[in-house]
Amino acid sequence: MADEDNVRFTEREALFFHSTGRPGKIEIIASKPMATQRDLSLAYSPGVAVPVLAIAKNPADAYEYTAKGNLVAVITNGTAILGLGNLGALASKPVMEGKAVLFKRFADVDSIDIELDTEDPDKFIEAVALMEPSFGGINLEDIKAPECFIIEQALKERLKIPVMHDDQHGTAIISAAGLLNACFLTGREFSTVKVVVNGAGAAAIACTALIKAMGVRHENVLMCDRKGVIYRGRDGIDQFKSAHAVDTDRRTLEEALVGADIFLGLSAKDALKPEMIEKMAPQPIIFAMANPDPEITPPDAKRVRPDCIVATGRSDYPNQVNNVLGFPFIFRGALDVRATAINDHMKIAAARAIAELAREQVPEEVAAAYGGKSMQFGHDYIIPAPFDPRLMEVVSSAVAKGAMDSGVAQKPIADFDAYRHSLKSRLNPTTSVLTHVYAQAKLNPKRVVFAEAENEIVLRAAIQFRSGGYGEPLLVGRDQVVRAKLVELGIEKPDSYEIHNAAISPHVPAMVSMLYERLKRRGFMERDVRRMVNQDRNVFASALVKLGHADAMITGLTRPFAQSMREIRRVLDPAPDQVPFGIHLMIGKNYTVFLADTTINERPTASELAHIARGTAEVAKRLGHEPRVAFLSYSTFGNPSGRWLESIRDAVAILDANPPGFEYEGEMAPDAALNPLVMANYPFSRLSAPANVLVMPGLQSANLSAKLLRELAGNATIGPMLIGMEKPVQIAAMTSNASDVLTLAVLAAAGVAV
The missing domain is CATH 3.40.50.10380 (Malic enzyme, N-terminal domain)
Structure with a gap:
């Protein structure tokens, strides 16, 4: 089933997404170097x-x-x-x-x-x-x-x-996995359950065929189409429907459901009426998978039958039947053993693997995506979340083994432990974990100030923030200007957006009072403070956060980072015992590197370097990485010698004195931290693999490196992320696009970048 999030967007926004930059969503990239004549030859x-x-x-x-x-x-x-x-x-x-x-x-x-x-x-x-x-x-x-x-x-x-029609078999595999678990929870066996299938299209027929292959008895399944039950002898049914005809005197869906254990719906909105499920068996299992609106909603079903288990194709209800749980990993496993087909053995293996995964303890990152709720196998968790990082390993392995067991694998896998490890490392975990961060933000929406709402890029990000369900954007700017731009961007109800104009805001007196108390001994008169609040969007936006009118803020596109930071610091302090600093994420195909401090501390002391290392490692952990920290320098363990090495060595000594629980090493040049061949020259190094957290010796080298890599890597860079302030605040680069701004806003809302 499609992943329906009830996310609202305009037609113009959808067309802009598909047309901006390079039209479409895919491109071809060479996997081999093409730089020299020899390469081309x-x-x-x-x-x-x-x-x-x-x-x-x-x-x-x-x-x-x-x-x-x-x-x-x-x-x-x-x-x-x-x-x-x-x-x-x-x-x-x-x-x-x-x-x-x-x-x-x-x-x-x-x-x-x-x-x-x-x-x-x-x-x-x-x-x-x-x-x-x-x-x-x-x-x-x-x-x-x-x-x-x-x-x-x-x-x-x-x-x-391998050939597979996913509309049929993808839905069949995921629904079969859910049915296995629903039967397990209610003490049923496939061999005895009575099933009613409503719908007789491709997906319904495939779902029926698969559960029969898994043990459901043919005579225990009643399939219905628009004309009612498909029974043996009925006129006007094709060969595909007739294969599921049975001897029965029941003719309507309502009659078919009397005493039924399972309703499997692939039909139309509201096809299943509340009164129909009243006569189903105890603890009925209801899979209402019509797209985009189910045959019955879970609340309506549970109102009539509180003992039921319900699954739909929707992500805003528990137990989503989502094809993305299946087809990528089914083909992954089939390709890896060079299977000649995708057969029932492989589909059943995939369904059982998905079902068994749901019964295991839910990883922390999946629980975080549900707002920290304790997700456990049960009536509302019979199907794994689509972003469960274990799916790649578990389902692909099961399919590959199924292909081998059924004799269609041309390249059998000898070492499944090694294969599973290769599957884990195949995908970049940052992309997956950012998905969790987005999901977490949706489950705990926040009020985020967009301080430069008259800027179209910022406004696009704010619109996406709201339509994505991450929270409510507070737009700072002149009312008429912001509303006019909202209309230009296709927003039908611009008045529904909360706009804060610093010139006329009712919050100004409280802001002036608060800020004057902070600044009166720093050379500022009350009139100076009032002018700042009225005229400086960053001061005004920060004050909204400081006074509790918003949870976080995003700025940075209209002025340099250092200027924005100065303005914010007039209102907001560092968090207790924190040293603010910035992080850039450099994302490659199979790796992610965290680079710090790239924005604030010009010549950090040893204590500050140690603090930056700890803070960056913590962010890496939140994003699903096991941190390995390298303190970078032009010198590797004293070669060559120099005058700026003591602070780095002292930072390492500070961590030695109070072990942080992650790997760290330094001082070392970038190649000694990242290149395994160079690392081999230093067998005493405490890093077990290339570093993924790089602590830079000073702002000049860090900022130059971050900006250089950003220009070379483009969309493979996230940041800067501001860490260590009392409130979640992010300052985007002036060259950011709407996607960059949205990412930082969501990171702030989700509490990752604090």
Whole structure:
């Protein structure tokens, strides 16, 4: 089922998202260097002839010398796009690009979308079959029934690579996992449960077929379509529906549900009436998976049957049936063993792995994403959260083993422990953990001041902050200007946004009183303070936070960091026993590095360096990393010698005297901290692997490094993150885009950057 968050956005915002920068959501990036003539000669002519001849001699070598083994085609004809219907192949392209992005995001599977302009199943089958040499797997998507059954079956018979229609089998696998756990909790067995399936489309038929393959008895399943129960002898049903016809005298959904243990809905909004579930068996299991609105909402179901277990396709209710729990990891496991198919054995293995994962103790980062609630296996937690970091390892491994056990794996895995470790390291954990931070912010929304709301970039971020459900933005600016810009950006109700104009705000007298008490012995008269509050957006915004009218603030796009910091410090103090400092996150494909202090302390003392190390390590832990700290220098353990090394050595000694619980080492040059080959020259180093927290010796080197890396790495940089203030405050770089501002605002709201 789609991940429906009830997130509101304008059509203009959606179009802007898909069109800004490079149009679309995917691009092709070379995985080999292309800098020199020799590189080009190896990549193309004449060097490319060598692998060509090798593959011609042994076709299996294509997996060794090309991207085939990690490349999945997402293919559709656009006849059943989401809940929008048959809008054609071209209109489906944004959805297929999105599916390709999910493959990459969740399982590091490279994917390309292909839209075929035909509704003829034979032409579709032939076109896909001819592309078999290009891909390691085929993900069929958004193809209407019954053609989807014909197409998938024909391609599975013809091709020797995995083929799966995700609309059918993805939903089937996740719902089967949830049903396993719901039956476990209610003391039921698949072999005895009575099931009513409402809906007879592709997903409903696939769900029914899978649970039957897992032990549900054919005669115990009643399937209903718009005309009622599909019974043996009924006229006008196709071969796919007739396969699930049974002998019964029940004719309506209401009759079918009498005494039923399970309702499996893949039909339409409000199809299941409260009075229908009154006659179901004790502790009924209700999977209302219509998209985007369920057959019955969990509150309505529980009002009638408090003993029920309910799952939907919605993320705003417990027990979300979400396909992203399945398809990325199913293809990951299938590709890794070069499976020739995705069969029932593999699908059942995936369903059982997902079910068993939900029964395990929930990781801290998943609990944090639910606002710190204690998430435990039970009636409201029968399906793992989509961002559970263990899914990659658990589901992919189960699918790979299922392929091996069923004889379709061409490259069996010898060491599953090593394989699981490789799966863990395949994805960058920062991306996953930031997802948790966003989820945590949504579950505990905060009031965040956007101090420069007349700036369009800031205003876009504020709109996204609110529409994403992270909290309420407080917009600082002139009322008419901000409202006019909101209208320009497509906001239908600009008056619904809370705007604070420093010139006329009723909070000004209290702000002036508070600030005058702070500054009267620093050369400021009361009139000076009033002018600051009225005219300086950072002072005014900080005062809103100081006086409790907001929880956090974001600024920085209209003036340099140092100036913004000076203005904020007139109102806000460092947190007790804290030294404020800044962190930049540098995110690579398989690593994340935390760089500090990049913004504030020009020549930190040994004590400050030790404090910065501890604080940065703590942020790294909050974002899911095991910190390994390197105190950087031009010198590595005294070579060469110099006059600026004592503070670094003393900082290490401070940590030695009070061990912090993480690895640290220094002084050392960047290559000795990051390059394993150089690290090997220092066997006495206390770092067990390359450092991921780099504490810089001074602001000049830190700030230069951060800005240089930002220009070179672009979107792979987050920051600066301001740490150590009494209230969550973030100062974005003047070159930030709306996404950067939103990220910092969410980090502030979630309490990560404090």
